[in-house]
Amino acid sequence: MNFVKRAGTSLGARKSKTAALLAIFLVICTLLLGGFLLQAAAARQEADAQRAIGVDATVRKEGLTPALADRLGGSALVHRYNAEVAVRAGAQGFAPLTSRVPEPGGTAAGKKDKGALAVNGVRDSDMLLPFSYGSTKLTAGRGITPEDAGRDVAVIEQRLADKNRLKVGDTFRIGSADGKRTSAPKIVGIFQDPAQEPTTWVAPNELPGNTLYVPADTAKKLTSGTATVREVVLRIGSPDQARQLHVEAEHLLGKGGFEFHVNDKAYKDQVLPIQRVGTFAGLLVRVIALAGALILGLIVMLQIRERRCEFGVLLAMGEKKWKLMGQHLVEVAAVALPAVAIAALAGSLGGQAAGEAFLSHQDDEPVSATRAPDSGIAPPAVRVEAADVGKVAGIALGMSLVSTVVPGIGILRLHPRSILTDTE
Amino acid sequence: MTTATTTAPPVLHLAGISHTYSGQRRRTTVLRDVEYTFERGTFYTILGPSGSGKTTLLSLASGLDTPTRGSIAFNGQDLSHLGLGRYRNKHAATIFQQYNLLTYMTALQNVTTAMEITGAKPATGSRKARALQLLGDIGLDKAMATRNVMQLSGGQQQRVAIARALACDVDILFADEPTGNLDEGTAQGIIDTFSDLAHQQDKCVVVVTHSQRLAAQSDRVLNLRKGKLTEQANTP
Numbered sequence: 156m157n158f159v160k161r162a163g164t165s166l167g168a169r170k171s172k173t174a175a176l177l178a179i180f181l182v183i184c185t186l187l188l189g190g191f192l193l194q195a196a197a198a199r200q201e202a203d204a205q206r207a208i209g210v211d212a213t214v215r216k217e218g219l220t221p222a223l224a225d226r227l228g229g230s231a232l233v234h235r236y237n238a239e240v241a242v243r244a245g246a247q248g249f250a251p252l253t254s255r256v257p258e259p260g261g262t263a264a265g266k267k268d269k270g271a272l273a274v275n276g277v278r279d280s281d282m283l284l285p286f287s288y289g290s291t292k293l294t295a296g297r298g299i300t301p302e303d304a305g306r307d308v309a310v311i312e313q314r315l316a317d318k319n320r321l322k323v324g325d326t327f328r329i330g331s332a333d334g335k336r337t338s339a340p341k342i343v344g345i346f347q348d349p350a351q352e353p354t355t356w357v358a359p360n361e362l363p364g365n366t367l368y369v370p371a372d373t374a375k376k377l378t379s380g381t382a383t384v385r386e387v388v389l390r391i392g393s394p395d396q397a398r399q400l401h402v403e404a405e406h407l408l409g410k411g412g413f414e415f416h417v418n419d420k421a422y423k424d425q426v427l428p429i430q431r432v433g434t435f436a437g438l439l440v441r442v443i444a445l446a447g448a449l450i451l452g453l454i455v456m457l458q459i460r461e462r463r464c465e466f467g468v469l470l471a472m473g474e475k476k477w478k479l480m481g482q483h484l485v486e487v488a489a490v491a492l493p494a495v496a497i498a499a500l501a502g503s504l505g506g507q508a509a510g511e512a513f514l515s516h517q518d519d520e521p522v523s524a525t526r527a528p529d530s531g532i533a534p535p536a537v538r539v540e541a542a543d544v545g546k547v548a549g550i551a552l553g554m555s556l557v558s559t560v561v562p563g564i565g566i567l568r569l570h571p572r573s574i575l576t577d578t579e
Numbered sequence: 580m581t582t583a584t585t586t587a588p589p590v591l592h593l594a595g596i597s598h599t600y601s602g603q604r605r606r607t608t609v610l611r612d613v614e615y616t617f618e619r620g621t622f623y624t625i626l627g628p629s630g631s632g633k634t635t636l637l638s639l640a641s642g643l644d645t646p647t648r649g650s651i652a653f654n655g656q657d658l659s660h661l662g663l664g665r666y667r668n669k670h671a672a673t674i675f676q677q678y679n680l681l682t683y684m685t686a687l688q689n690v691t692t693a694m695e696i697t698g699a700k701p702a703t704g705s706r707k708a709r710a711l712q713l714l715g716d717i718g719l720d721k722a723m724a725t726r727n728v729m730q731l732s733g734g735q736q737q738r739v740a741i742a743r744a745l746a747c748d749v750d751i752l753f754a755d756e757p758t759g760n761l762d763e764g765t766a767q768g769i770i771d772t773f774s775d776l777a778h779q780q781d782k783c784v785v786v787v788t789h790s791q792r793l794a795a796q797s798d799r800v801l802n803l804r805k806g807k808l809t810e811q812a813n814t815p
């Protein structure tokens with residue numbers, strides 16, 4: 156292993172050159188690592204954003220059953236979904252809201268009332284457009300979640316609650332339009348719909364205050380005949396997946412005969428900028444790697460030129476060629492590895508700040524128009540991971556290897572005499 | 580002075596070697612059909628005007644380059660079969676006209692590195708001790724030996740190059756003007772060393788020189804002129 160010892164002697168004797176090479180390596184490694192970290196952070200953030208924001212696909216079909224809706228929602232592409240079953244029900248033992256304007260023509264006393272309440276059976280009320288846009292807000296309790304399936308619970312409007320002094324935890328009774336079936340849901344949440352009561356007379360079930368949400372099963376119980384789903388909203392990760400979902404829907408519902416809408420505005424507003432950062436970071440990494448390889452290649456090539464004489468002398472003594480390459484490689488690696496280590500250290504200290512500066516501006520962009528502001532993306536987590544450091548080390552060593560061996564081979568195929576006499 | 584016997588075993592045979600340098604514009608033929616046999620236990624000097632091809636001949640004989648025509652055999656084996664690298668490593672050492680020291684090392688490190696590469700082991704003691712002894716023998720004390728070679732004078736550097744070649748313990752020692760930068764006293768010491776090497780240790784020593792004084796102390800004097808190598812009539 157005398158070539159390793161020689162490499163040590165050489166490095167020690169050329170301290171200033173070693174330091175300069177270390178500095179250059181350090182800069183390249185830091186930039187490379189920065190690029191990788193940014194790329195990784197952007198990818199993580201993109202995945203988070205896809206999950207948080209996603210793309211909503213809405214499917215509507217005449218006679219769509221809850222079972223079919225659940226099968227659509229069961230697709231592997233779908234993160235969460237909501238199916239809406241709308242029925243009408245009558246209030247039992249409490250007073251629904253009524254229009255303040257009298258009904259033109261007077262109240263038809265004998266007219267069979269189909270029910271003053273607009274009951275919406277839902278799976279996930281947070282996914283309802285007014286809730287997800289933030290125009291309708293929960294003032295108490297919570298919304299309907301998939302876990303509520305099978306439970307008798309309800310979310311009612313503030314005005315109905317006020318009128319009847321109902322609060323979260325109370326139970327009330329509602330009955331099917333024909334009065335044959337009843338249900339006694341417990342209130343788990345109260346919401347406020349900013350829509351005002353119309354100035355002209357409307358049927359009670361059209362008053363915003365008479366709308367309430369229950370799990371789909373509760374709504375199904377209240378229907379006479381078969382319950383149908385008004386629409387299914389399916390949240391998927393990206394616009395690309397919408398096409399796949401459409402294919403799956405065709406399988407399930409038959410070609411044509413159903414409506415399929417994709418709302419990807421929120422996605423475009425929030426995810427695409429992150430994707431651009433990710434793409435930029437990827438480009439950055441490639442450019443730095445290329446530029447770094449070129450710079451290092453040039454430096455090492457110049458060094459090798461300087462070292463022609465040394466190569467010639469050692470070859471003249473019969474030193475093996477691979478040992479000369481080995482010596483040179485050890486010298487470059489002895490500089491590259493500490494550079495990677497220092498870059499990793501610097502990356503773990505400064506990466507967070509740099510990553511935030513790069514990615515956090517997404518949060519400042521106006522998003523109010525697209526979705527509730529609190530669905531914002533978590534701040535990017537810039538972590539120095541072993542895999543990233545490994546990649547940088549790999550690239551750095553690869554660069555050293557290529558920049559050492561390639562020019563080295565050019566010299567080593569010559570006879571020592573030519574190496575010693577030719578002064579290019 | 581010991582006269583080489585006619586039965587001395589041949590160690591190196593140059594068989595009809597010619598050498599031509601091909602530059603961009605023209606080709607210069609430096610050696611023409613050189614035929615010669617070197618023997619063990621003999622101290623040779625090669626004389627010739629500047630530019631006559633002495634360094635070229637030495638580089639071919641020492642395996643640093645290959646002749647454009649002809650072949651060279653060591654102990655009866657063709658160098659191309661033996662391998663030039665192996666030949667240089669185990670059997671031949673060269674003291675260059677330009678010294679060619681490793682500039683990032685001390686004099687001592689230059690000598691020990693050569694011993695490591697060639698695998699030369701002293702009969703007794705460490706390589707370092709042997710190297711210091713060799714350097715001391717030609718007038719470089721320990722303080723000079725542990726100095727970077729670039730901080731030594733030309734003559735001192737030349738002596739480091741000589742010590743390095745001697746340390747390798749090879750069969751044939753080539754030297755290109757080894758006393759050019761040395762005062763008479765030191766030069767005589769070197770010549771005596773070469774002479775001992777040939778006569779006491781049965782080595783083959785080939786020295787290129789312009790010095791008639793040196794040539795006069797060698798066993799055989801060769802003349803290189805117009806690409807031809809001829810042996811001078813034995814003049815004691």
Ligand SMILES: Nc1ncnc2c1ncn2[C@@H]1O[C@H](COP(=O)(O)OP(=O)(O)OP(=O)(O)O)[C@@H](O)[C@H]1O
Pocket residue numbers: 576600601602607609627628629630631632633634635636676
């Ligand atoms: N690499 C080369 N390419 C082309 N020509 C060369 C090369 N090396 C030497 N020559 C030419 O070959 C001839 C012999 O050169 P060489 O160095 O062998 O001479 P020399 O006898 O050692 O001279 P000196 O006594 O000055 O050292 C010279 O004319 C020289 O110009």
Ligand SMILES: [Mg+2]
Pocket residue numbers: 633634635676755
């Ligand atoms: Mg010469």
